[in-house]
Amino acid sequence: MTTETAPRIALPGGEMLAWSDLxxxxxxxxGPLAALAERVVPAGARVLLAGPHDPALVERLAHARVTCLLRSWPDGVALADRAGGGVSVVVGGPGGLPAGEAFDVVIAACGLDAIESVEGTRVGWDGLLERLAGALAPGGALLLRLDNPAGLDRLVAATPWYAGRDDADWVLGGALDAGRPANLDQLRDRLAGAGLATAGCFAAYPGAAAPTALVDAAALAGRGTSGLFDAVLHGACAGGFAGRPVLRDPARLAVDALHAGLGAALAPGWLVLARRGNDAPEGLPAGTATGLPVALVQTGPPGIGVVEVVASAVGWRWRVGGPVTATPDAPFATREAAWRDPSALTGPVPEGRLLRTVLLDTCLRRDLDALRRLLRGYADWLAGHADHAGRLGGAMALASPDNVVVADAAGPAPVFAVLDPSWRAADGWPVDVALARGLWRFAAALTTGGYAHPWPSTLDVAGLTVVLGGAAGRELDRVAVAAAVDAEVAVTAALRGLDGTARHALAEELRAVEPTAPPPGLDSHQQLREAWLRQKDELTRLAALLRWTEDLLTSRERALRRAEATINLLSGSLSYRVGRLAIAPARLAKRGARAAKRRARTALEQRRAAGDQPVRAGEERQ
Structure with a gap:
């Protein structure tokens, strides 16, 4: 403890001196949580941050009067040092709530379990909710997190949730604990019992603790075919679980849950906005439909942090919620293959299904007619945006099937549109390279993901890309596919902000993608087992081919031995010897005739040469 931080920290009792919850x-x-909190909290509002939150959230609420309620003394000291004098810190658990003080907004985005201190009187989940609700001013808002005991993160976890032995797992909510809500309906009932009305709910992906995507739960349950939600959930889960051992592909499970209308029910957690009373204070949002975004997504480096999707009278629209860092125009030699244009995220969000999902569906159903129609439409759509030199630039160069939505996919003329137009290619690409990059990405996902498809299993990723190009009406070769893989390496490195070493490792990884390997970056037991089965089938095929080759060589060797035995048998017989004696004079006569012919030819050439010499001498005298 220092003399500078001690006066800013209140210790009403119940503090945990040797514990940290940050x-x-x-x-x-x-992330999206801070962006949502910033929108919920108006300027000058009295805010209570109940529980351990990311210090960046405190910094985002600099426009309000913030009081932080913690149970950990070390966390209180660290937060007071970072936040400065504008933030009040109370360390002591729920018993340390300032008496008689009301707050306009209470944020408990870490849940209620991390608020209660073991050094004080235990009040339970309902008791904590009652105290937080009692601290709200009339019309005040509560932003509360609840973890889903049957969420996607638990369904795919390789380690069971009840086996944790770390310090952070010293208290785990049981699956049958009736003292806390286990789903959204139970949570709404508990909130209503505390005098709070639910004003909005967001599903948190890929985890409740640090979500990179917050999606309105009602919209998520009612828009199962949305290409936007498909891409958001897939991207959040693919990035959030990368490098972590899981039982199965969480991105695939999230998309399947979305299409089944269970995207909100299987979310790892929920953020619920509830209000005390019907009237909100001035500046507070009145509800999801009028004041809160439909989705908040962490898009990563570089430039843009959180991208929002808001509802309007004419549909959903893009919006960048915070300050945007402009990307400097680097010299040509050091220019990245792709860059981001924030001004592109101001228009409408295109309607339709994600093209990748529709193509996967047609492959699983063996609907080759629909597949050819979609691929031809996709290729023609790309070619229609090329310049006079046959090159694609801007967002169209990066329009791969996982960033393209298609409307009227079952109709004769599908309509395509780029979902996120902010990423743009720095230089123009030939149409074949852009098409091959998109088809290669789809072919890699199709083969390494273990999806059933109507083509031979012996095709590698490059070969399947060529086949898909033929279905699209384009003659692609392996040279174009190799150029497409190089382009994919450059674009992915720009999107992730990779350095030279990481870029080289990425290039080696993508060039080594094979149908018998699991998807890159995914450590899934299910996908590993499927890859093992594909390797087993390939080894079985190669073993059968090897046996056939060995049988063929054995039969040829046996035939050769029989021929040699026949020759040896014939060469030792009396008729063979008599035949050789009869043939010997003929061979000698033939050799003699050839020698006489050569001598005669030589003599004729010499006489011809001697007859020409006088004539040549007379010509010289003339």
């Missing part, structure tokens, strides 16, 4: 996973700028 989250290990932190997102730049606080």
């Amino acid at each position: 989250p290990e996973q932190r997102l730049p700028g606080g």
